[in-house]
Amino acid sequence: MATASVSGSREKELWRRLGEVNDPELDEPITEMGFVEHVAVTDDGGVQVDFRLPTYWCSPTFAFLMLDGVRKALDQLSWSPAYRVKLHDHMFAEEVNRGIQAGKAFGEIFGELAGALDLAGLKETFAIKAFKRRQEAVLRGLRQHGLTDRDILAMDLPAYDVARFEPGEAAKQKPRYRAALLERFPDRQADDPVFVTWEGQGIPVGALGAHLAELRGVRVNMEFNGALCRGLKQTRYKELDVVDGELTLVDFIMNRVPARAAPTA
Structure with missing residues (x-):
């Protein structure tokens, strides 16, 4: 019984960690997207993860970023298991699987094919989109709760933290926007405004409608x-x-x- 309990708790932790890995373009957990096809915790504590993407020719960059995220998530498991991560049915499956298993970087896996790709720039593009999508969901939620634009834009981190939403998109994105904000601006003070642009500029009260329209375009595309x-x-x-x-x-x-x-x- 104790062994079964340990195995069950480890599997829950495994799924929780995998749920923290996002599709970089869509800002959705890979578990919710259905990309994690199978996971297993073996009797000796080892971990197996099988991964599939929507098409055979999905971007190898996206495949690498997600599987690299899986690798980092598995490295954070409390019992430090040996693990095997396998991408199936993809045109670069063999290269990605070998590279991920060996701990290689993107450029080491793809060599010349990666030469012209600005991976850092691509990651920043995805981070900007995620920041905007999360912010838009929370802003809409606060408006729907009857807060004025002035009250919303004056909100600091303590006020943000005590705000509550009914289950839905705003509730889902509230902690995720907080995480994105502090990752983008790690030196922010508690009394700084919560809602700023990606560049860190304040949003004028009269410009919130236009700002939301821009964010809506990002969300609809994603x-x-x-x-x-x-x-x-x-x-x-x-x-x-x-x-x-x-x-x-x-x-x-x-x-x-x-x-x-x-x-x-």
């Missing part, structure tokens, strides 16, 4: 891409479920699916 990813993954693996064996999207492209498995009209 939500569309997220819905597209979920739809592609659902369609891809719903089709794979009707055939025996470990087929990949390449099998469909190359017409290697048995006739008996072809979808009916």
Whole structure:
């Protein structure tokens, strides 16, 4: 019984850590996106994670960033297990799997292919989008609670922390925006305004409507891409479920699916 209890608590911790890893473009946890297909904690405490993306040709940059995030999450597990992380059904699966297992950086894995990519710049672009999306959700939530624009924009961190929302997007994004704010501005004082631009500028009361309109554009784009990813993954693996064996999207492209498995009209 004690062994089962330990295994159960370790699996809960494992899922919690994996839930802290985001799709970098969508700012959604990889667990909610369905990219983590299978996890296991073995009898000796080892960890296995199987990972799949919506398409065979998903950006290798995104694949690396997510799996590097998984690697860092596993390194934080309380029992320091040996682990194996495996990306399936991707055009660079072998390269990424070998590189992640060896602890290599992106440039070491992809060599010349990575030469022209500004990975730091890409990460900053994703961080900006996440910051804006999270901020917009909280701002809308506060407006819906009846706070005036002046009250919202005067809010400091102590006031922000005691604000409460009903379950929903604002409640979900409230701690995530706080984390993004303090990561972006680690030296902020408790009485500094909570709602500022990515550049750290204050938002004039009369400009909040226009500011929200800009943030809405970011959110709509991210939500569309997220819905597209979920739809592609659902369609891809719903089709794979009707055939025996470990087929990949390449099998469909190359017409290697048995006739008996072809979808009916």
